Amino acid sequence: MLRTGQNSGKELADTERIAAHLACCPAFEAVAPDTLRDMLQRHHYHITSHDSGAIVAFRGDRYERLLVLLSGEVRTEMSSYGGKQYTVAEYTAPCLLAPAILFGKDNRLPVSVIATRPIELLRLPRAAVLALCRTEEAFLAAYLGDISTRLGVLADKLRLSRFATIRERLADYLLDQYHLQGSSTLQLPHSRRTQAEILGATRPALSRVLSELAEAGVVNYDRDYVQILDLEALAGLVDSLD
Amino acid sequence: MLRTGQNSGKELADTERIAAHLACCPAFEAVAPDTLRDMLQRHHYHITSHDSGAIVAFRGDRYERLLVLLSGEVRTEMSSYGGKQYTVAEYTAPCLLAPAILFGKDNRLPVSVIATRPIELLRLPRAAVLALCRTEEAFLAAYLGDISTRLGVLADKLRLSRFATIRERLADYLLDQYHLQGSSTLQLPHSRRTQAEILGATRPALSRVLSELAEAGVVNYDRDYVQILDLEALAGLVDSLD
DNA sequence: TCCAGTTCGTAACATATGATACCGAAGTGA
DNA sequence: TCACTTCGGTATCATATGTTACGAACTGGA
Known part of the structure; x- marks a missing residue:
């Protein structure tokens, strides 16, 4: 189910609900509620829901919008040609998904994203994220901090994998x-x-x-x-x- | 050899030289030369030189300043308790080193940094980087893009390692x-x-x-x-x- | 309760890779 | 030129892990 937010009555109710979710979400929690609502009204976001087991995004897909997990749980994984799965990380809402990949020149997802429970996703345009980075210093610092943590986790996984x-x-x-x-x-x-x-x-x-x-x-x-x-x-x- | 930059005559010459290096460096190249010079004069940077083979930073070290490789080459590696080395990446100047780690809550380097040729490093305070992110949109986008590329490389290394x-x-x-x-x-x-x-x-x-x-x-x-x-x-x- | 499907433990065998050692080739510096 | 060090190839054996298969236990729906 796909819902798109842009300035209609029903979507204003969505905006309130989403803002409430984002108030607890890494990076977004550092932003004042009014600013979050303002951002949501100004940018063309999507809301999607997915059943447990759904592959929300595939490794190699272009990643043009920030996915924010509003509810539920996902795991990210890599799979091999022969069908082996390797779980890279698990995430519980509310959280960002692949925050760094959004800005890549060749921004292809390095992992697939699978819902391990029913989930709801907010899909935000890159421009919305960039604007927040510029105007909200605490958001920027937290966003970068989130990326840093993920990179640390990935590096640790690599080290364990190797040694x-x-x-x-x-x-x-x-x-x-x-x-x-x-x-x-x-x-x-x-x-x-x-x-x-x-x-x-x-x-x-x-x-x-x-x-x-x-x-x-x-x-x-x-x-x-x-x-x-x-x-x-x-x-x-x-x-x-x- | 450690040199610190802050508003003296000799350091102004350094500032010019460093700004010239940064003009070719990922992310910094997107910033106007005047702005780069301004930034260097406003913030307390260090310059260090290292011989080939020098371990510039150890895995697990706190990472509080952005390292920018001005000249030479480095490799990043993980090593095991038993002495095995695993090269994660190699970098040629001019480039950023560990740009994402700078913003971590627990910002410990996941790799050691070893000079594979004689090198010169610029060490910039986190505040200098954050300020540029806020005021220079192109710098921010390129900095995030640089991080994204690194994360992609790391993910690829993990996938190859596993499969x-x-x-x-x-x-x-x-x-x-x-x-x-x-x-x-x-x-x-x-x-x-x-x-x-x-x-x-x-x-x-x-x-x-x-x-x-x-x-x-x-x-x-x-x-x-x-x-x-x-x-x-x-x-x-x-x-x-x- | 029964039954089909799933999960789990275990065993046997196969495979990829590491550890160790040795030797010859190549490079380096006095 | 020579002594020493490093590099690289190769062989043998060891080890960790994968593959495949089977039977037991568990789970959920009719």
């Missing part, structure tokens, strides 16, 4: 979850297949490594439940990467 | 050189060891793969000389990644 074994990557993932969940008893939010896609491995290989960690007494697990038994051993696996 | 065999990565490298040198007779600009670091492999493994390509009649080679015999076969190796 880390599956075991080390799994240790990293489990430690992340440990810090997120604040407990050494974890309910993992991903299926084994999805975990494998995030870690850049195959499901049987991941199972093997998890099984080895269990045999070594580092963890205890059953399906999506993992109990960390030896936190130091796990941290040691990650530390050996630095 | 491509050494053979496919080598084919990609040779095709790049073919397009750069405009000939199927290549004089490779890197030693085998450095090639291996760029491709994310070990030297013996790279030698093996090159030898296999030669046996298959795809290339003919001796040391840094490579002749592409079957361009289609080489291109086919790369195409199978898309």
Whole structure:
């Protein structure tokens, strides 16, 4: 479903709703509500909704408008000719999608964007974003900061990809979850297949490594439940990467 | 050698020289010369020189000033605990270094920066860059465009790292050189060891793969000389990644 | 409750790549 | 010219991970 915003009564209601979403969105949250509404009224935006599982954008597509995830969740992934998927990142609304790519000379998406829940997207013209960058210093700084964080994440993924074994990557993932969940008893939010896609491995290989960690007494697990038994051993696996 | 610029006679001569370098530098070239000189006089910059082989910045260092490569060449790399090097990119002056990282909340360099020739660096305060972004739309667009290109390169590196065999990565490298040198007779600009670091492999493994390509009649080679015999076969190796 | 489809663990085998070592060739500087 | 260092090729063996397949367990809808 595609909705376009430009100065009609129904769209004014949209504008209010979108502005409310943007008030919590990285970069946009730094802008006064009036300025956000003004921006939305001045530029020709689209709203689209997508079902869970929908491929919102393909790797290689031209990226001419900033996508802002208003609701739901997406993951970005690369896939290989042979059908292997590699999950690069996951995003929860509200957030920006591919903020840096918007400004490339050859601005083709380096990843595909897949909805992992039903989502709603705001599609903003590049000119709207550029104008905000120029007039709102806090927006500019936050926008650039957002890009910087993403670049850091990508670089980290590259480093792990190059230097880390599956075991080390799994240790990293489990430690992340440990810090997120604040407990050494974890309910993992991903299926084994999805975990494998995030870690850049195959499901049987991941199972093997998890099984080895269990045999070594580092963890205890059953399906999506993992109990960390030896936190130091796990941290040691990650530390050996630095 | 460290030189600092701020409003003295000798530094005015520096300012002219630096402005001349910046006139050819991505993003800065979009700014009028007067504006560049003005910016340099208003902000407290540093100039540093480094010998070939110098590690200018370490992965994990805080990155608080924009580094601009005024002369020479650098490479950026990640290294592993065990001493393996992975070359992420190479840059020739004049160019920006890590333009996105400057704005991160936790702005730590994801790579080390090594001079591969004697170099000269301009170190600009973040505020100087932000001010230019606000006042010079063309600078902002070009700066963001530069970041976008880097992110694309990094994403490509990640994709190749995840999905491509050494053979496919080598084919990609040779095709790049073919397009750069405009000939199927290549004089490779890197030693085998450095090639291996760029491709994310070990030297013996790279030698093996090159030898296999030669046996298959795809290339003919001796040391840094490579002749592409079957361009289609080489291109086919790369195409199978898309 | 039953059944079809999906997920997961595991095993066996295959493959790509790394580690190590050695040797000859090439380059460098005194 | 010679000694030393670096570079590059090659071989052998080791290791991590992928591929394929199968059976058990789980899930959701009729």
